[in-house]
Amino acid sequence: MQLSLLRPMLDRPGPWASVYADTTHASEDAAKQRQLSARAAAEELAALGADNATCGAVHQALLEDVPTGGPGKRSGRAVLASDGAVVIDIPLAGPPAAPVTSWSPLPRISPLLKGIGEDPLCLVAYVNRLGADFELRGDGKQEAAGQIQGADWPLHRAPTADWSEKHFHTRVENTWERNAGEIAEAAADIWERSGADLLLLAGAPRERRAVRDRLPLPIRTVTVESEHGGRAPGSGSQLLERDIAEARAAHEAGHTAEVVERYWAGRGAERGAERESAPASAGVPALVEAAREHRIATLLVGPDGPDIGREVWIGPDPDQLATRRTELRYLGEAEPVAARADDALLRSAVAHKAEAVMVSDPAEAPEGGLGALLRWGTPGGQP
Structure with missing residues (x-):
């Protein structure tokens, strides 16, 4: 999330x-x-x-x-x-x-x-040979996100077979190619500005493929296609709604699985396993220290565990958190108050633009219920 x-x-x-x-x-x-x-x-x-x-x-x-x-x-x-x-x-x-x-x-x-959950934001592109309409979709969210209109001539092959047919068909193909490139460029721009997590292309198969092939690789890897719906008025359907919901759910499940795999690989590396991985941490004292140093990239929260409701001490600033009241007073807060560890760590994650993932399966959740993938490892390291 x-x-x-x-x-x-x-x-x-x-x-x-x-x-x-x-x-x-x-x-x-x-x-x-x-x-x-x-x-x-x-x-x-x-x-x-x-x-x-x-x-x-x-x-x-x-x-x-x-x-x-x-x-x-x-x-x-x-x-x-x-x-x-x-x-x-x-x-x-x-x-x-x-x-x-x-x-x-x-x-x-x-x-x-x-x-x-993560509530992944889906950018839907309704494409045809002429252009595309864009829409952002999430839980409870459906809003127009822009439009791109390409060249409108020549756009259709001529039914005749005169001497210029081959030349004209080439011009039609070139128009399609240019329009697909402009749609892909517009999709990439809206993607960056909106913070979307995945892209869904709706429209005829040829137009979908032409746009997808021209997308930047990072966006192409999180792009899916739907056979349902299109740019024409009234072309939306329940099948398209199903495809959007399934794409968002699959993206969330895949992202959570990737985070969990990286977390446990990092924990294994910390224990001396022979594997290169991102640094990971668990245990309230280590997580509090990492939060104060802005090292948490992704906070993992399990459905249960003794660390979730463990008492920590906080001040009004997100960086003012400690496992002991005396420690927070040493850091400059005269009137620390007790708070839950999950609340304090999540506030820090909000302040420092980290993400948070709920790991619903207790067998995959961090020990104690709280863990983190870190931006870098030991204190004093480089981001």
């Missing part, structure tokens, strides 16, 4: 209200159910010590009816609030694995990893 959507949390010192709620409410009295759920969450926060303004902000947010993508579709919400304002409000693709209502020094982020 790219954590950039959580950056607004860095501007708030806390404490934080965190609510992960089931918002399905598909019955006829859905409005009444929302009222009851919102009231229950606000009352629970108040009982935990949250201030009235923050309780009221969460209550108001949960009262709002957020579209879930279809009647009766199961859904959830993640609402994070501080100092009387909702800072982050994210619809979930389904109900949270377990409802969460907490009042703590830092927002609870681990349930969000479970709720939305």
Whole structure:
């Protein structure tokens, strides 16, 4: 999961209200159910010590009816609030694995990893011989991302067989080739600007292949094609929706598997295995040290483990974290507060543009529940 959507949390010192709620409410009295759920969450926060303004902000947010993508579709919400304002409000693709209502020094982020996963962003290109329309797709996201229009003549082969047919067909082929190149160039530009994770090409087979062959190699390796849908109005279909969903799921599973493999290879190298690999680390003391030095590239979070809820000490700055209260005072924070290790490490990951991956399989998760791939190895090394 790219954590950039959580950056607004860095501007708030806390404490934080965190609510992960089931918002399905598909019955006829859905409005009444929302009222009851919102009231229950606000009352629970108040009982935990949250201030009235923050309780009221969460209550108001949960009262709002957020579209879930279809009647009766199961859904959830993640609402994070501080100092009387909702800072982050994210619809979930389904109900949270377990409802969460907490009042703590830092927002609870681990349930969000479970709720939305990596949420890979898919750039969809609807292509034909003339150009392409682009669209960004993610969980709860569907927005136009641009258009490219190529040359419109000559675009079709002539049905005649006169003396100039061969020459004209060559010109048509050249038009197709130029348009495919321009579509690929536009796709690469939108890819870079949007931060997309994968590209899906929809359209006729020849046009798809022509564009794909002209993409830069890094994008081509994460490009898939769909036989369904196209650029013509009304050409969208449920089969195309299925292909987009499957492409996003496959990308997420593949990325998680790659991160896990690299992590365990790195742990093996640390223990003396004969294999070149990226450095990896585990254990709260080592991870805290790596976070303070901005060495964490990817934080791995397991579904369970003793390290996840282990107590660490923090200050208002993301770099102010330590395993012992006296250590944080030595680092300059006079009034450290206790927080969960997963929350503190995730805040650091947000601040320093790392990514985070939820490893759902306990057999593949880091020992203790927390681990990291590092940007570089030992302290004092070079990035």
